[in-house]
Amino acid sequence: MKLFKFKRPLLAAGVSLCLGVGLIGCSSGGGDDNVDSGNNTGTGPAALTASQISAPDGKLSARIQTTTGGVPHITADNLQSVAFGSGYVQARDNICIIADSIVRARGERAKYYGPGTPINPDDPENQQLPVNIVTDFSYKALGLYEKAQAEFDELSAPSQAMLRGFAAGYNKYLAETGNDNLPAKCNGGDWVFPITATDVYAYYQLVALYASGDQFTGGPIFLAVPPGTSPRPRLAVQTSATSPAPTSYADADPASTDVFNAKALAEFARSATPKSIGAKTDFNDRGMASNGWGIGSEMTENGKGALLANPHFPYTGNRRLYQMQLTVPGVYNVNGAGLIGIVIPLIGFNENIAWTHTVSTAQHFTLYDLTLDESDSSYMTYIKDGEPKRIEERTLTIEVLTDQAPVPLPFQREFYFSEYGPMLAGNVINANLPAWGGEFAGRESALTYRDANTETARQVVDQWLNMGRASNLAQFKKPFEACGSVLWVNTMYADDSGQAFYIDGTSVPQLSPGALQAFQARVNFNPVVAGLFDNGVTLLDGSRSLNDWIEGDCDGRVPYAGAPKLERRDYVQNSNDSYWATNPKSFLTGYSPLYGKTNSILSPRTRMGLKMLENPTDPGLSTVAPAGSDGKFTGEEIINALYSNRAYYAETLLDELRSRCDNAGDTAINTGSGSRSVAQGCAALANWDGVYDVNSTGAHVFRMFMADYDPTYPAQFSVDFDPQNPETTPSTPNAAPSNPAQDPMLASLARGLDRLDQVNIAYNARLGDVQREQQSAGTRPNGTPAKSGSPIEWHGNQNLEGGFNIVRPDTDPVEDGTRYPRYAPADTIENSGDLSSTPGEGWLIGYGTSWHFGLSFTDNGPAGYGLISYSQSDDAGSDHFEDQDQRYSNKNYRKLLYRQADIAANLERKQENIEATVETE
Numbered sequence: 001m002k003l004f005k006f007k008r009p010l011l012a013a014g015v016s017l018c019l020g021v022g023l024i025g026c027s028s029g030g031g032d033d034n035v036d037s038g039n040n041t042g043t044g045p046a047a048l049t050a051s052q053i054s055a056p057d058g059k060l061s062a063r064i065q066t067t068t069g070g071v072p073h074i075t076a077d078n079l080q081s082v083a084f085g086s087g088y089v090q091a092r093d094n095i096c097i098i099a100d101s102i103v104r105a106r107g108e109r110a111k112y113y114g115p116g117t118p119i120n121p122d123d124p125e126n127q128q129l130p131v132n133i134v135t136d137f138s139y140k141a142l143g144l145y146e147k148a149q150a151e152f153d154e155l156s157a158p159s160q161a162m163l164r165g166f167a168a169g170y171n172k173y174l175a176e177t178g179n180d181n182l183p184a185k186c187n188g189g190d191w192v193f194p195i196t197a198t199d200v201y202a203y204y205q206l207v208a209l210y211a212s213g214d215q216f217t218g219g220p221i222f223l224a225v226p227p228g229t230s231p232r233p234r235l236a237v238q239t240s241a242t243s244p245a246p247t248s249y250a251d252a253d254p255a256s257t258d259v260f261n262a263k264a265l266a267e268f269a270r271s272a273t274p275k276s277i278g279a280k281t282d283f284n285d286r287g288m289a290s291n292g293w294g295i296g297s298e299m300t301e302n303g304k305g306a307l308l309a310n311p312h313f314p315y316t317g318n319r320r321l322y323q324m325q326l327t328v329p330g331v332y333n334v335n336g337a338g339l340i341g342i343v344i345p346l347i348g349f350n351e352n353i354a355w356t357h358t359v360s361t362a363q364h365f366t367l368y369d370l371t372l373d374e375s376d377s378s379y380m381t382y383i384k385d386g387e388p389k390r391i392e393e394r395t396l397t398i399e400v401l402t403d404q405a406p407v408p409l410p411f412q413r414e415f416y417f418s419e420y421g422p423m424l425a426g427n428v429i430n431a432n433l434p435a436w437g438g439e440f441a442g443r444e445s446a447l448t449y450r451d452a453n454t455e456t457a458r459q460v461v462d463q464w465l466n467m468g469r470a471s472n473l474a475q476f477k478k479p480f481e482a483c484g485s486v487l488w489v490n491t492m493y494a495d496d497s498g499q500a501f502y503i504d505g506t507s508v509p510q511l512s513p514g515a516l517q518a519f520q521a522r523v524n525f526n527p528v529v530a531g532l533f534d535n536g537v538t539l540l541d542g543s544r545s546l547n548d549w550i551e552g553d554c555d556g557r558v559p560y561a562g563a564p565k566l567e568r569r570d571y572v573q574n575s576n577d578s579y580w581a582t583n584p585k586s587f588l589t590g591y592s593p594l595y596g597k598t599n600s601i602l603s604p605r606t607r608m609g610l611k612m613l614e615n616p617t618d619p620g621l622s623t624v625a626p627a628g629s630d631g632k633f634t635g636e637e638i639i640n641a642l643y644s645n646r647a648y649y650a651e652t653l654l655d656e657l658r659s660r661c662d663n664a665g666d667t668a669i670n671t672g673s674g675s676r677s678v679a680q681g682c683a684a685l686a687n688w689d690g691v692y693d694v695n696s697t698g699a700h701v702f703r704m705f706m707a708d709y710d711p712t713y714p715a716q717f718s719v720d721f722d723p724q725n726p727e728t729t730p731s732t733p734n735a736a737p738s739n740p741a742q743d744p745m746l747a748s749l750a751r752g753l754d755r756l757d758q759v760n761i762a763y764n765a766r767l768g769d770v771q772r773e774q775q776s777a778g779t780r781p782n783g784t785p786a787k788s789g790s791p792i793e794w795h796g797n798q799n800l801e802g803g804f805n806i807v808r809p810d811t812d813p814v815e816d817g818t819r820y821p822r823y824a825p826a827d828t829i830e831n832s833g834d835l836s837s838t839p840g841e842g843w844l845i846g847y848g849t850s851w852h853f854g855l856s857f858t859d860n861g862p863a864g865y866g867l868i869s870y871s872q873s874d875d876a877g878s879d880h881f882e883d884q885d886q887r888y889s890n891k892n893y894r895k896l897l898y899r900q901a902d903i904a905a906n907l908e909r910k911q912e913n914i915e916a917t918v919e920t921e
Contacts, residue, residue, distance in 0.1 A: 015205070017758065024517045043472075044475045045470070045475065046155075048331065050157075052078055052079065052330075052331050053079050053157050054079075054157070055081050055165075056918050059915070059917050060081045061073045061912050062074050062075065062169075062913070062917060063085075064078040064085055064088070065485070065903055065910070065911045066089075066910045066911050067869070069871070071136075071323050072085070073326045073897070074325065075327045076327075077330055078328060079161050079162050079650030080161035081166060081171065081345045082161070082326045082332075083161070084165040085914065086166055087173075087343070088914055089324060091169065092878065093322065093872050093873040094217055094874050095177075095192065096186035096192070097874055099186055100191065100318065100818045101318045101341050104146060104196055104200065104206065105139065106144075107136040107398055107704075107856075108191075109132040109136055110132040110399065110401065111401060112782040113191075113645060113782060115130040115718065116129075116133060116134075119135075121315065121896040130219075131809070133398065133400060134217070135217050137233070137365035137413060141701040142259070142422065144206055145202040145205075145748060148199075148202035148906070156397065156462050158465055159461040162461050163201055163343065163461070167197045167199065167426070169914075170655050172914065174192065178720060179192055183822050183874075183875035193578045195229055195724055197304075198260065200343070204457040207339060208457040209358065209462065209713050211360075211487070212364040212365040212453050212488070213422075213451045213613050216429075223277075223428055224355075224415075224416060224424050224446075224447070226416070231413065232413070233398075234410035234411060234413065236409075244652065244906045247395075250393045261300055272428045274430065274431060275431075281365075282536065283536035283876075284361065286488070287816075288314075289311075289806065290356070292356040292357065292573065293307065293573045294307055294356075294500035294502065295307065295570075295638075296568050296570055296635050299613075299632060300634070301856075302859070304498050304858065305494030305496060306852070306854070307496050307853075308852075310756035310849060311356075312848045313559065313847070316874070317814035317816030318340055318813035319339060319816050321338065321340070321851035322338060322868070322872060323336065325345075325897075332350075334349065335898050336348015337851040343461060344465055345464070349898075350469075351898075353493065354425065354494040354855050354857075357491055357492075358490045358574045359576055361536075361576065361595070362505050364453050365452060365505050366539075367424070367537055368539075369446070370446045370447070370542040371542065371543040372437065372445060378722045379725075380393070382414075383633045385544060388417065389418075393416055395414055397411065400408070400883060418448040420450035421448060421454070422449070423446060424448065425447070426446075436474065436861065450549065450701035452507035453485070455515070459484055463484045467479055472499075476495075480505045480563070483554035483555075483560070483578050484561060484695060486506060489506075490505075490506070491503050491505055492573065493880050500570070502568075502572035503564065504563055504565070505560075505563055509558070510556055510562070510592070511547070511594070512546070512550055515546055515547045518706070524540075531588060533736075538594060564591045570585070574606075574607070574747070575804075578596025578597050579597070579604045581602055595600055600726075600907065602920065603799065604647075604648040604649055608646060612646070617630075617631045621650055621651055622691045623644075626641040627641070630837065633856065634797070635856035635864055636865050639853065640847070641721075642805050642914045643797055643891050646690075646803075647692065647804075650691070650802065652731060654702065658686060660743055660746055662682075663736070663738075664682070668741060669741055669746045669749070671751050675741070678746055681749055681752070682749075683699055683764075684697065684698035685702060685761070692795055692796055692801075692805070694768030694793040694794070694795050694889065695766055696764055696766070697767070698844075700756070700761070700770050700843075701763050702801060703832075704749075704756055705834060707832050708748035708749075708751045708752050717730040718733065730731070755829050755835065759836065759839070759840065759842075761840065769793070770843060771795075771796075771842055772792050772842060773794045773885060773889075774844045774845070774880055775876070776823040778877075782819075783821050784821065785813060785821040787820075788876045788881075791844070792882070793889050794845045796849060806846055806849060807847070807849060809834035809835075809843050812824060815874075824844065826838060849888075853866025861899060862896075863892045867888050869888040871885055872884070
């Protein structure tokens with residue numbers, strides 16, 4: 001396959017802009033506010049030698065010590081060997097997830113699992129695309145595996161060595177265990193096979209696109225075809241040497257049903273909407289979130305730094321996080337966790353520094369609407385700067401397991417590419433955008449996009465390796481300064497000198513001042529463009545080269561100088577709002593609008609975090625002062641602050657709601673569809689302790705109130721948002737009406753109580769009786785979901801109530817990013833925070849606080865405390881399948897072992913040495 005190369009004009013780099021109008025503001029620069037350079041000196045870690053990178057003569061050797069919770073501490077003499085250990089332990093605990101991830105990146109799910117759910121021509125209200133076919137073709141269009149093959153030899157020596165080592169470790173475990181002895185969900189599966197370093201790198205290509213191009217693989221790429229063209233694939237080759245190839249899928253077996261259904265699929269492509277294919281329309285929602293604090297010397301007991309790491313990720317699938325410590329003496333020694341299948345920790349700490357990430361609000365791609373050439377009836381030409389440009393057509397092939405043949409059959413289809421990247425079906429991205437050839441902005445158009453993360457997978461190992469080798473802030477910054485990217489996450493940092501640091505070091509398109517000015521005019525003029533931007537998408541006019549990215553030194557991405565960043569000695573924080581209010585004492589402004597909004601309302605979760613940081617001795621409604629009585633943090637105090645399960649709206653609305661309850665008494669409250677008393681619900685709220693612990697009674701009643709009260713936010717508040725006080729505004733509910741029966745707060749409570757009645761949940765129930773985590777048993781793709789064991793009581797709260805320790809249900813019937821079935825609610829009740837509609841089932845938690853820890857630096861090194869809330873292994877037969885789940889339920893966090901003396905003293909320590917010999921390059 002010919003790799004597509006962008007053809008982009010080179011423009012001057014480093015251009016700055018300050019328009020002072022609308023959303024644009026200042027486009028570059030900004031600089032470091034309140035900079036305290038601390039220990040920002042030093043020449044950096046020594047350059048790596050060949051013997052520190054690669055195993056001599058291909059002889060891999062690693063020592064693995066496994067401690068409490070199934071945490072492996074891997075030591076080796078070189079990076080290739082320590083990666084060998086990483087691959088081995090990750091396969092031991094999560095081989096089924098890794099195997100599916102590799103198949104996904106290779107575009108081979110349909111080959112092993114079949115086509116997936118077909119379009120149903122008899123049910124126009126429930127049209128579904130054959131998911132495996134759609135995603136396989138989409139990943140082929142993105143060229144993940146092909147790019148990995150073409151680029152692998154261009155990777156740095158450490159990257160190549162570590163990817164090879166990881167693959168060798170995975171393969172060693174598979175060979176030792178045998179395909180037929182794997183966990184139930186992939187036991188005997190032909191999709192579990194020995195992998196190569198290129199396979200691993202192809203998966204990193206996918207990870208890099210999680211917050212950009214991967215969002216288009218559920219239909220927008222597959223359905224992007226010119227008018228009159230069907231997106232239906234065709235059978236590619238003969239089925240045998242003596243019989244001709246069937247001319248269609250159905251012809252392979254006339255008695256079978258055509259899973260593609262040519263007529264239905266062609267019509268569906270033109271009429272599909274985001275709703276009809278289950279696509280999201282708010283691209284600010286990445287399906288991932290997090291809290292992170294970097295705390296400096298002014299706010300710690302000993303004047304050294306401290307950190308909170310608190311990602312909110314799915315509990316199942318390939319965005320699970322896995323903890324391990326990798327040590328190559330004199331080179332690298334980090335304890336942390338990374339996404340399963342990633343060779344190196346992504347969030348962690350070493351002797352001197354610690355860092356965490358939160359998902360950024362920045363945009364990592366730009367859409368372009370192309371002006372089609374009206375003289376070309378094929379709709380394959382667009383006009384740019386007055387000149388025609390041809391849309392490229394490529395034939396892609398996947399294999400599909402069918403009922404018509406004993407082996408997978410190859411199917412082909414044409415996909416289409418502009419100079420920017422793949423074409424997209426605009427109608428399934430936003431209902432206000434047309435399909436290819438439809439009218440937009442007064443002209444026939446087609447949609448395409450360019451992705452800032454298409455070239456960043458090659459940095460995954462180098463970026464985090466160099467971050468983890470740093471011993472001070474100056475060294476930590478160096479990989480960022482060298483056009484490094486952390487893909488789609490903010491970074492919070494703290495060190496043993498007491499320095500705290502924040503940077504949005506993600507991949508953000510660099511637009512010129514003229515392009516930003518033109519885009520502002522578009523926003524002002526076109527409500528669709530404005531609405532898309534508000535929902536996290538920049539739609540540029542593709543008819544003008546003005547809107548091409550500035551190439552500069554970073555392949556079109558904003559360089560380090562233009563990235564939002566802040567150094568402090570008190571704190572930096574982020575809870576998925578933009579960079580703007582990293583610390584309200586020092587607002588950040590003057591950056592590209594593609595990094596996110598400024599002077600905008602903060603989420604209640606961000607405000608809850610700021611409340612704990614700004615008032616460290618105030619426990620709120622809990623019994624836990626965030627930083628103890630002295631107001632100075634330690635690592636243990638940080639984890640206990642997280643576990644305090646406070647909620648911003650409970651602390652700002654509960655007293656008012658209770659007062660209105662008292663005033664109402666037994667008055668029948670108008671719900672809009674009837675009336676009822678709220679007295680029993682009010683009694684439950686009166687007895688609630690105000691937090692979301694498993695023994696809290698009545699907490700779920702407040703959740704149901706907020707789930708109904710929230711949809712019109714912030715119209716309910718009398719104090720408007722004040723950008724100078726974003727951590728406390730908007731606030732104060734509108735005054736209560738004289739007649740309690742017409743009180744909107746009580747009406748929301750009444751409707752919430754009605755919904756609890758629907759599922760027979762008592763108002764005074766313990767939270768642990770109605771909010772639980774339910775593990776799933778191992779089930780193969782296309783199988784029936786099943787429960788594993790009993791549900792586990794779960795503490796924590798949701799964004800809708802202003803929670804900080806976030807947990808919430810997951811309604812997806814398959815594990816995140818995989819095709820493995822999972823037990824999920826059969827249906828949920830609207831405006832309830834995904835309360836199961838099954839009586840008594842409650843909230844089945846499957847997302848939220850995952851790898852989390854509080855850490856402080858001491859005279860004896862880093863002292864961290866935390867857990868992986870869903871445990872290390874996805875194998876229901878493993879000792880480490882739910883051991884940490886139980887610890888999380890009991891708030892029984894672990895000490896995170898780092899020094900060898902502590903590892904050796906661990907009573908649960910097990911040690912093994914693994915070896916292998918691989919071919920040298």
